[in-house]
Amino acid sequence: MKPIYYNLNDLFKTLTLFDGMGISFHHHLRNGDAITNLITTEFHHRNLKKLRLFPSAIFPSYHGILTLLKADQVDTITTNYLNGPVADYFAKHGKPNSLKMQTHGGRARAFIEGENKVDIAFVTAPTVDREGRASGAQGKSACGSLGYAIEDVHYASTVVLITDNLVDALDHYQIDGTTVDAILVVESLGDARGIVSGTTSITNDPVGVKIARNATNLIQELGLIKPGFSFQSGAGGISLRVTESIKTLLRDKNITASFFSGGITKYHVDMLEEGLVKTLYDVQCFDLDAIKSIDKNPQHKAISANDYANPNNPHRIIKDLDIVILGATEIDLDFNVNVTTDSYNTIIGGSGGHSDTATDAFVSFIVTPLMKARTPIIKERVNTITTLGKHIDCLITERGIAINPRRHDLLEQLKDSHLDIVSIETLMARAHHYTGSPQKTQPKKQPIGVVEDRDGTIIDTLYTKE
Amino acid sequence: MKPIYYNLNDLFKTLTLFDGMGISFHHHLRNGDAITNLITTEFHHRNLKKLRLFPSAIFPSYHGILTLLKADQVDTITTNYLNGPVADYFAKHGKPNSLKMQTHGGRARAFIEGENKVDIAFVTAPTVDREGRASGAQGKSACGSLGYAIEDVHYASTVVLITDNLVDALDHYQIDGTTVDAILVVESLGDARGIVSGTTSITNDPVGVKIARNATNLIQELGLIKPGFSFQSGAGGISLRVTESIKTLLRDKNITASFFSGGITKYHVDMLEEGLVKTLYDVQCFDLDAIKSIDKNPQHKAISANDYANPNNPHRIIKDLDIVILGATEIDLDFNVNVTTDSYNTIIGGSGGHSDTATDAFVSFIVTPLMKARTPIIKERVNTITTLGKHIDCLITERGIAINPRRHDLLEQLKDSHLDIVSIETLMARAHHYTGSPQKTQPKKQPIGVVEDRDGTIIDTLYTKE
Numbered sequence: 012m013k014p015i016y017y018n019l020n021d022l023f024k025t026l027t028l029f030d031g032m033g034i035s036f037h038h039h040l041r042n043g044d045a046i047t048n049l050i051t052t053e054f055h056h057r058n059l060k061k062l063r064l065f066p067s068a069i070f071p072s073y074h075g076i077l078t079l080l081k082a083d084q085v086d087t088i089t090t091n092y093l094n095g096p097v098a099d100y101f102a103k104h105g106k107p108n109s110l111k112m113q114t115h116g117g118r119a120r121a122f123i124e125g126e127n128k129v130d131i132a133f134v135t136a137p138t139v140d141r142e143g144r145a146s147g148a149q150g151k152s153a154c155g156s157l158g159y160a161i162e163d164v165h166y167a168s169t170v171v172l173i174t175d176n177l178v179d180a181l182d183h184y185q186i187d188g189t190t191v192d193a194i195l196v197v198e199s200l201g202d203a204r205g206i207v208s209g210t211t212s213i214t215n216d217p218v219g220v221k222i223a224r225n226a227t228n229l230i231q232e233l234g235l236i237k238p239g240f241s242f243q244s245g246a247g248g249i250s251l252r253v254t255e256s257i258k259t260l261l262r263d264k265n266i267t268a269s270f271f272s273g274g275i276t277k278y279h280v281d282m283l284e285e286g287l288v289k290t291l292y293d294v295q296c297f298d299l300d301a302i303k304s305i306d307k308n309p310q311h312k313a314i315s316a317n318d319y320a321n322p323n324n325p326h327r328i329i330k331d332l333d334i335v336i337l338g339a340t341e342i343d344l345d346f347n348v349n350v351t352t353d354s355y356n357t358i359i360g361g362s363g364g365h366s367d368t369a370t371d372a373f374v375s376f377i378v379t380p381l382m383k384a385r386t387p388i389i390k391e392r393v394n395t396i397t398t399l400g401k402h403i404d405c406l407i408t409e410r411g412i413a414i415n416p417r418r419h420d421l422l423e424q425l426k427d428s429h430l431d432i433v434s435i436e437t438l439m440a441r442a443h444h445y446t447g448s449p450q451k452t453q454p455k456k457q458p459i460g461v462v463e464d465r466d467g468t469i470i471d472t473l474y475t476k477e
Numbered sequence: 478m479k480p481i482y483y484n485l486n487d488l489f490k491t492l493t494l495f496d497g498m499g500i501s502f503h504h505h506l507r508n509g510d511a512i513t514n515l516i517t518t519e520f521h522h523r524n525l526k527k528l529r530l531f532p533s534a535i536f537p538s539y540h541g542i543l544t545l546l547k548a549d550q551v552d553t554i555t556t557n558y559l560n561g562p563v564a565d566y567f568a569k570h571g572k573p574n575s576l577k578m579q580t581h582g583g584r585a586r587a588f589i590e591g592e593n594k595v596d597i598a599f600v601t602a603p604t605v606d607r608e609g610r611a612s613g614a615q616g617k618s619a620c621g622s623l624g625y626a627i628e629d630v631h632y633a634s635t636v637v638l639i640t641d642n643l644v645d646a647l648d649h650y651q652i653d654g655t656t657v658d659a660i661l662v663v664e665s666l667g668d669a670r671g672i673v674s675g676t677t678s679i680t681n682d683p684v685g686v687k688i689a690r691n692a693t694n695l696i697q698e699l700g701l702i703k704p705g706f707s708f709q710s711g712a713g714g715i716s717l718r719v720t721e722s723i724k725t726l727l728r729d730k731n732i733t734a735s736f737f738s739g740g741i742t743k744y745h746v747d748m749l750e751e752g753l754v755k756t757l758y759d760v761q762c763f764d765l766d767a768i769k770s771i772d773k774n775p776q777h778k779a780i781s782a783n784d785y786a787n788p789n790n791p792h793r794i795i796k797d798l799d800i801v802i803l804g805a806t807e808i809d810l811d812f813n814v815n816v817t818t819d820s821y822n823t824i825i826g827g828s829g830g831h832s833d834t835a836t837d838a839f840v841s842f843i844v845t846p847l848m849k850a851r852t853p854i855i856k857e858r859v860n861t862i863t864t865l866g867k868h869i870d871c872l873i874t875e876r877g878i879a880i881n882p883r884r885h886d887l888l889e890q891l892k893d894s895h896l897d898i899v900s901i902e903t904l905m906a907r908a909h910h911y912t913g914s915p916q917k918t919q920p921k922k923q924p925i926g927v928v929e930d931r932d933g934t935i936i937d938t939l940y941t942k943e
Contacts, residue, residue: 120590123589123590123789124586124589124590124789125788125789165790165792166789166790166791166792167791168791189792190792322591323589323590323591323632324631324632325632325633325634326631326632326655326656
């Protein structure tokens with residue numbers, strides 16, 4: 012039996028609070044999360060200073076973090092993904108060394124190895140029992156997998172579960188309760204509708220359709236679609252269109268995949284239920300169909316970030332990944348990819364599992380239009396490196412494909428291909444044909460933080476915009 | 478269902494073997510273990526070179542490791558405890574940088590953080606089912622807890638369980654099977670009688686009795702025996718005598734302890750069964766009574782080395798430890814303790830959990846005779862530092878007690894004590910009164926390796942004897 016509180020104030024009376032403390036949050040309720048705001052606002056009212064914040068991601072609705080930043084109560088933020096008002100604040104007012112962007116696997120590693128030192132983990136948990144066992148799969152605020160919260164639960168000094176659905180006993184759970192110190196029961200964890208990512212529908216844009224077709228053809232020519240292959244795609248419209256094409260291929264060829272990993276959508280669930288893939292390894296549900304599936308399909312498995320992608324865990328799922336489909340905001344002539352900032356230093360996302368999966372997958376594919384809003388995506392040098400070019404194998408656009416020259420094996424396989432395979436320099440020239448030569452990029456401003464690769468290496472610096 | 482082999486050769490055909498590979502073993506069958514010899518002899522016959530060995534400890538019976546060393550097939554050995562012929566070999570023929578001594582908690586940390594990179598873990602497992610679940614509590618070669626093998630199972634790239642008791646399905650297990658790659662069934666894992674440590678009986682030697690009485694009195698004066706206190710003692714005769722005295726105290730005062738941790742003996746089990754302590758957290762069973770208990774007493778819990786002592790795990794059991802009773806081969810004027818080598822560089826043991834528990838416990842006690850074989854135990858400088866003096870609080874001998882001057886709080890508590898509390902320099906002088914001034918110690922010879930503290934810091938160098 013764990014101590015149970017029904018009032019934030021009663022809970023806070025029992026917590027040891029001090030300036031400089033580290034607190035963590037997870038982001039599975041995404042833009043619908045009310046708890047990160049509840050807790051950070053309480054820290055604001057209690058006037059705690061020099062806080063070290065470890066949210067696994069920061070979404071536009073996380074105004075409590077913005078309040079703490081504006082009141083100068085934050086020392087550092089360590090996160091995997093960031094956009095909205097907090098990102099805008101960093102672009103304008105970011106202080107030196109105040110921001111570290113990690114990967115999903117790197118965050119797990121840093122918790123386990125004591126690099127991310129967290130005093131209290133506040134864990135939004137859709138269903139909790141009196142022993143502190145918890146599941147994301149049930150409850151009115153169900154979010155499915157709690158994958159990114161598992162290391163917080165194991166490695167924070169104090170662990171508080173926050174729920175709007177307290178039950179007597181849970182049979183199936185993702186958090187086993189051993190390390191849980193207290194439970195807070197609230198009226199509502201937020202608005203589950205906010206969980207749905209803005210990007211989880213298949214593109215019908217003709218450019219996107221063409222890119223997805225090119226990608227599917229390339230994957231086929233490389234012979235990667237074979238019984239037992241494994242696959243990961245994000246929730247972007249083009250990635251999902253590739254996923255749908257692969258579904259058709261599997262049906263036609265009567266092939267079964269071994270697993271899909273990462274963030275899971277209805278498109279992945281459909282393939283599980285149709286028997287086209289044996290197992291879904293899910294760190295994060297991107298839509299309500301995925302949440303329903305995780306509760307009913309035994310082969311739809313919630314896994315922790317450590318199980319998913321910790322580079323020091325030799326049994327991590329993605330080390331056996333054959334194919335990953337990823338996006339890019341920018342890519343450069345060395346194949347370095349940026350999904351962290353725009354060209355003017357504003358943070359618009361972050362690695363999430365980008366670098367993790369690109370590094371581990373047998374072949375990593377970037378799918379992107381050659382231009383967005385008349386701006387070429389291929390640059391001489393990306394503004395910020397999210398994933399090192401040595402881990403990126405293929406760039407697929409609507410106007411041609413480039414293979415990283417490091418992958419002699421793929422180039423050899425493709426030497427008689429009829430696909431439009433050219434150098435990345437040629438692809439850049441094709442873009443410049445339409446857009447003209449690109450503007451000079453903005454000069455760098457004040458440094459505010461770093462991009463840390465999954466193994467702890469610092470691979471780039473982040474700057475203010477102004 | 479995991480692949481099951483009934484023949485060593487059939488198993489080895491499926492393994493990827495290469496020069497420079499890392500292999501690990503655990504030592505729960507101690508001097509009765511036959512499997513470490515079986516496997517290392519096979520590596521010898523296959524003439525694999527530059528092996529990196531990660532046995533959690535090395536006992537006198539481990540002749541297969543000696544064979545590999547003599548045949549120059551070993552690059553490095555990383556272990557927590559070492560004595561017998563392998564230790565003698567190192568004293569005479571040790572090569573530079575070939576040996577690293579870790580702590581039990583440090584070994585878990587180094588597996589988890591990717592510092593101990595192991596290609597194949599060979600895990601002696603007294604009972605195994607067809608899904609690769611395993612328990613040390615049952616079977617003809619039962620050894621109780623498999624605590625030190627758990628990180629090997631989670632973090633080695635390939636995991637082989639070796640058993641002499643294959644069953645269809647296990648309900649209660651210490652290894653959950655997820656990361657297990659293969660099972661080898663053999664006739665016998667060894668001689669379970671070899672599990673019993675040579676040191677698990679209570680001393681009746683008058684000097685030992687006096688030291689234990691002094692220790693018990695000191696613990697009482699410090700007010701450490703109170704409801705819910707926690708305690709760890711090793712299996713040494715004096716430690717166990719202190720444990721027995723504390724048993725009497727608990728009975729008399731009607732006090733219940735919260736937990737005892739570490740290596741467990743019949744003396745600890747008796748107190749659990751008498752209701753004098755609520756829980757035993759067991760990383761290693763030191764005798765057959767402990768093995769029987771772990772199978773039948775639900776509050777006698779097998780835990781992993783990570784749960785026990787990983788310094789980067791904030792929920793490690795020993796962070797809540799009040800009292801630890803430890804031994805010393807040497808202790809110096811700065812309270813540094815040596816249990817790794819004798820004064821002539823021969824390795825006679827190692828930290829095990831010495832540094833882990835001394836660092837974490839609220840008060841650490843060293844119990845030792847002032848002299849052994851007419852040699853004073855207190856030196857100006859220990860030959861090898863196993864545990865840094867800053868973590869050692871009290872030294873208790875038959876002729877007086879010294880408190881580390883860093884512990885103002887304890888000294889303040891003891892200022893009116895009638896116990897014979899003096900400076901460590903005075904204790905050394907008392908010894909010299911009987912033994913005369915000590916011989917000059919031997920000069921250092923060739924460096925062969927290092928002592929690594931639990932957090933990865935190198936705290937001393939190891940040398941050959943000749």
